[in-house]
Amino acid sequence: MTYRCSHCGATQEALPTVPALPALRHALSVRNPAAERVVGVALGTLEGDVRVWATASGLADVPPLGGIPAPSLWDRDATRVLEDATLTQLRELALELDALLPERAAVDEGLARSSRATERRPYERRRDELEGRRLALVRARREASAALTRAIHESLVIHTRRGPTSLSALFRAATGGQEMPTGTGECAAPRLLSAMNAAGAEPLALAEATWPTGRTDPLEALVAPCAERCAPILGSLLCRC
DSSP: EEEOOTTOOOEEEEEOOOGHHHHHHHHTTTTOOOOSSEEEEEEEEEHHHHEEEEEESSSOOOOOOSEOOOOOSOOOHHHHHHHHHHHHHHHHHHHHHHHHHHHHHHHHHHHHHSHHHHHHHHOOOHHHHHHHHHHHHHHHHHHHHHHHHHHHHHOEEEEEETEEEEEHHHHHHHHOOOOOOTTTTTHHHHHHHHHHHHTTOOEEEEEEESSSSSSSSSSGEEEEEOOOHHHHHHHHHHHOO
């Protein structure tokens, strides 16, 4: 499998998996405290020694996997104030939506009792007003969630050989301007390569597998980097440009 670097356009070969299998086998033997995830390990040379990096996909805490941890790219402290403010706003919007329900029920009941057009007209006007307010609140809730997602995306930093860079900018450069899907950068492979680049290591091998598997042979559980989130950025993470 090959990947393209968005900086220089060069094609990068995927790292071999076989050298990483012993470390992957050990990582798969560790009890997984969360739901099924993907665990990944990578081998690289650092200061003349071959070392192991290990991580697992997602945001849940990762137990020791027998290697140097490759942490999440999301620095919760960097977005915590906005996150707290947004959650407060969403709770307030939810309360406003709930507050509309009793009056809407009363209006619907009034409409059901009214047979004449003159009797129905005030209820219909109020029904339309309430529906407009409901739609406005739903729109505000959607916009607040989208703004928080954008802020989190823009805060994510990933390390290429060139140094730290914005993950969202890297993804857009690799995909012709597409916005990155939620969860980009939280898979095992990008975390591992980012951590190795940050340390100045030379990557040698990388392997990922579903975890837990109920099996001890990692060859039975190997997975490739996902096409939607990982493939567009792996070329830039592997390239030496």
